Amino acid sequence: MLANAGSSNKQQQEGRAPRYVMIEASLREAMRARRLPANMILLEGPIARLFGTSRGPVRKALELLHEQGLISRFEGRGFLATPDPDAVTPTREPLTPEMLGLDIDERPAVDTRPAAERIYAQVEEAVATCLAFGHFRIVETVLSEHYGVSRTVAREVLGRLRNQRLIEKDRHSHWLAGPLTAQAVAEDYEIRVLLEPAALKASGPLLEHGELEAMRAEVRHLIDHPECQSAAAILRLEQGLHQRCLRHYRNRKAREMIAQSQLPVIVNRIFFQTLGVPPDEPLLMEHKLVLDHLSFGAYDAAASSLQSHLQAAAERTRRRLKVLSVFPEPDLPPYLVKIT
Structure with missing residues (x-):
């Protein structure tokens, strides 16, 4: 595999x-x-x-x-x-x-997006992948040369990743990524368990019924058709429940803290990309339960189910991070240099 x-x-x-x-x-x-x-x-x-x-x-x-x-x-x-x-x-x-x-x-379609927007997803994917495999330095000059963009564009992309807490700068102004530790993942889950249920309870009544039904249908489809389960499909579900369903929460600072506590999503994405989605992945049934409660207007029950889901996911993610630690480092772009 x-x-x-x-x-x-x-x-x-x-x-x-x-x-x-x-x-x-x-x-x-x-x-x-x-x-x-x-x-x-x-x-x-x-x-x-x-x-x-x-x-x-x-x-x-x-x-x-x-x-x-x-x-x-x-x-x-x-x-x-x-x-x-x-x-x-x-x-x-x-x-x-x-x-x-x-x-x-x-002929290639003209991409009118700013250069930083064009390359951001590729850089984010590479950085997210490296996190579980050690401590890396991101060489800004090599990154700009690799994508054929200016140093200014490279710094803009790296600044966005820093805002997402995916990378940091040391006292020598070097960009650093990783290592992704079990402690960091546990702390992120602790924040999410405290904030996301309250955010869902407040945001739930403002969600459109049609949107919830579409999300429920997608979960049911994946449960009924295991062959369609993939890392990308799971990521869509996670974004739907943990981002779209919380977007009406009015506490801006709390929303920012939730957005900056998404390291566990990276662990699970890399795990699924490496080993595939496990048979009978419990995340699917947990998502279905939360969405069922939301669809029927049972917002207290939805918040409680979301809390239980996050607590169970914390333990699964801890085990998956341990599994990933024994796998060989994947091929990474040249701007990511491992620190020995």
């Missing part, structure tokens, strides 16, 4: 390859197939527009191709699509999608 999980994780990482990897591969293939003339000047701006990206990923892709000896610098600005610049007469021919093998229907 672990081997299959490792293969799946690797495929997921490949599916989330940084933009510069895709751009580098496209340019290399275009030169190999001779769609790009050897005397063509390659500039960051036109390439970025065709790929719907900023210049950062394009700059890194061109630098890599230059390091590999596939292209050459042109008068300090841009590159020539050849390793032998003396053998060609440079031309400023317009770059077209066809030259790069980008048919109109297959």
Whole structure:
């Protein structure tokens, strides 16, 4: 099972390859197939527009191709699509999608989100994964190079992770992640047991009946169809019960404390990704009971059931963290450096 999980994780990482990897591969293939003339000047701006990206990923892709000896610098600005610049007469021919093998229907959609928003989920996933496997330093410069973004963008992403208590800064201004300890998980559950039932009791009457019925239907479907149970499906359930169902709670400070006490979710997500969802996972029936009470307007009973669920989940998570501690460290991005 672990081997299959490792293969799946690797495929997921490949599916989330940084933009510069895709751009580098496209340019290399275009030169190999001779769609790009050897005397063509390659500039960051036109390439970025065709790929719907900023210049950062394009700059890194061109630098890599230059390091590999596939292209050459042109008068300090841009590159020539050849390793032998003396053998060609440079031309400023317009770059077209066809030259790069980008048919109109297959051209990448322009992602207008800010750079920090585009990479945040990938960085969060990598950091969350490393937490259970020791103490890591996050190298800001390597992170920015890995995703082809500026140091400012990298710092913005890391700042958001710090606000979520996933990472911290030491006295030397180094970004650190982990180790995720049983004590830290226990403290988070203690906070959640104290705050979430009260938040649910206050928020429950403001939830729409249709929304609750949709959540109940999803839980019943997973209970009746174990083959559909996955780490992603469980994460959706957890977000539904512990975030969406609490969102009408008016105590802003308490909501923030709940949001910053989600380390247990990371443990269970990594556990399910590594070993799969256990048969007869009790979380499903516990969620169903809470949602049933909410649907029928029994808010005191819903709060009590949520408290029981969190207390049982605390013990399960403690055991799962212990199991994870004996597994080998997964493949991680180069900006995560383990501290020995």
